[in-house]
Amino acid sequence: MTKFKFSILLILFSLSLMYSQHKIRETFSEKFVPFVEIYSEKGDLIGITDIKGVISSDLEDKIRTSKTTNLSFVNSLYVTTALSIEEYNNTQIISLNKVSIELREVVITKPKIYKYLKLKGYFRSLQINEDRPHYFIDGIAEIYISLKSGKAKLKIISNRSFENKSVKQLSKTFFFMVAGVPTFNKFSNFENLNAEYNIKTVNNLQTNILDQETSLKKGTIATENNKSNLQLEIISQSKPKIMKALGMETDYNNYTINSIYENNEVKKINLENIIYYKEMRSYNIKRKKNDKFQKVEATHEFFLIEKENVNELGTKQFDNFYYFKRPSKFEENYWEKVDNPYFQSLPKSIEKYIEENLMLIEK
Numbered sequence: 001m002t003k004f005k006f007s008i009l010l011i012l013f014s015l016s017l018m019y020s021q022h023k024i025r026e027t028f029s030e031k032f033v034p035f036v037e038i039y040s041e042k043g044d045l046i047g048i049t050d051i052k053g054v055i056s057s058d059l060e061d062k063i064r065t066s067k068t069t070n071l072s073f074v075n076s077l078y079v080t081t082a083l084s085i086e087e088y089n090n091t092q093i094i095s096l097n098k099v100s101i102e103l104r105e106v107v108i109t110k111p112k113i114y115k116y117l118k119l120k121g122y123f124r125s126l127q128i129n130e131d132r133p134h135y136f137i138d139g140i141a142e143i144y145i146s147l148k149s150g151k152a153k154l155k156i157i158s159n160r161s162f163e164n165k166s167v168k169q170l171s172k173t174f175f176f177m178v179a180g181v182p183t184f185n186k187f188s189n190f191e192n193l194n195a196e197y198n199i200k201t202v203n204n205l206q207t208n209i210l211d212q213e214t215s216l217k218k219g220t221i222a223t224e225n226n227k228s229n230l231q232l233e234i235i236s237q238s239k240p241k242i243m244k245a246l247g248m249e250t251d252y253n254n255y256t257i258n259s260i261y262e263n264n265e266v267k268k269i270n271l272e273n274i275i276y277y278k279e280m281r282s283y284n285i286k287r288k289k290n291d292k293f294q295k296v297e298a299t300h301e302f303f304l305i306e307k308e309n310v311n312e313l314g315t316k317q318f319d320n321f322y323y324f325k326r327p328s329k330f331e332e333n334y335w336e337k338v339d340n341p342y343f344q345s346l347p348k349s350i351e352k353y354i355e356e357n358l359m360l361i362e363k
Helices: 002-019 057-065 085-089 190-196 348-357
Strands: 023-026 037-040 045-048 070-074 081-084 093-096 116-129 132-146 152-163 197-201 206-211 217-224 227-235 241-245 248-261 274-286 294-310
Touching: 037 348, 045 057, 070 085, 070 348, 081 085, 081 093, 132 294, 132 348, 190 197
Parallel strands: 023 093
Antiparallel strands: 037 045, 037 070, 070 081, 116 132, 116 294, 132 152, 197 206, 206 217, 217 227, 227 248, 241 248, 248 274, 274 294
16 A cells, blocks of 8 residues: 555656646756747747746647657757756756856947947848748848937848748748848837836846836846846737738737847947847738638847948948848858857757758759
8 A cells, every 4th residue: 555655646746747837047046047949859949938937838738749859948148958858847947057158358449420330240040830940041241220310221241041842831922931130129229128118126137127007027137247138028928919911910929039238237238239139029820811820930140240330331232131032142151150159059950950851042
């Protein structure tokens, strides 16, 4: 009888671990990590943790029903971590190691009058349709930002563009494509952030961003080692944005940004100090009223390589943001030498899926 009771208790304990909510925490710290992307071994994005670093019950269900054998956990400030599903089921608190950073100081010498801030960097963008990577583009780009109006112009210098032709679009004539170079959201500037949200200082290392109407926590600004990290949930599943145009219905249910700045003063968060920018978007879209919704997810990143203030634009021909540029155009393997301390390769599962299923567009 004692053995039987012990076996029952052991089973119940194992089930409680398997079906209880997981949390993601920074190694050797009590700090939980928000907005962590979770990918399967097939390269599809299963979901994103919430602002408290908690894997929601809905996301737990998705992980269980996905039949995945391995999971990858991705956040730009932390080393990408992979776990087998067995390790995941037996680990209540998942620990991520922070990226070790040694940044050289970047100094901009300003004349009395400047017209543009020029940011040169490596970008990459992945669009996933119905859990399968559909488009991937990366490259080197220059972004010119008017210091008077704040408007930005883009020039793509080099690019690789990949497409998965086995993934169907909405129709033969209507394409939903958002992979490309991102624009910097207006809230990546403190003045705009402060005008829209309530900013509450917790301590010298953390500031919370609260919704003005509900006082719900929407994001954080963490400062450490002369760096600031802004993480903000702009659109959420609990309050999606419904858009209807050109006969198409779009349920915009997630928009999160993550940006890093080379200073530790919250009020100096702006594009002159930005060194990394990422945004994550999620949509449910359909072309006709009776059609089923199609799930589309996209990530966009920009890693700063060089910055300078200039008075002249380096070109007269510009590209569009969020534009999937065709064909590919590059002369060297720029993706192998990205000089930014926050750069990490894509999760192995995504790299493998792109290599095996996406085609480089050469013409």
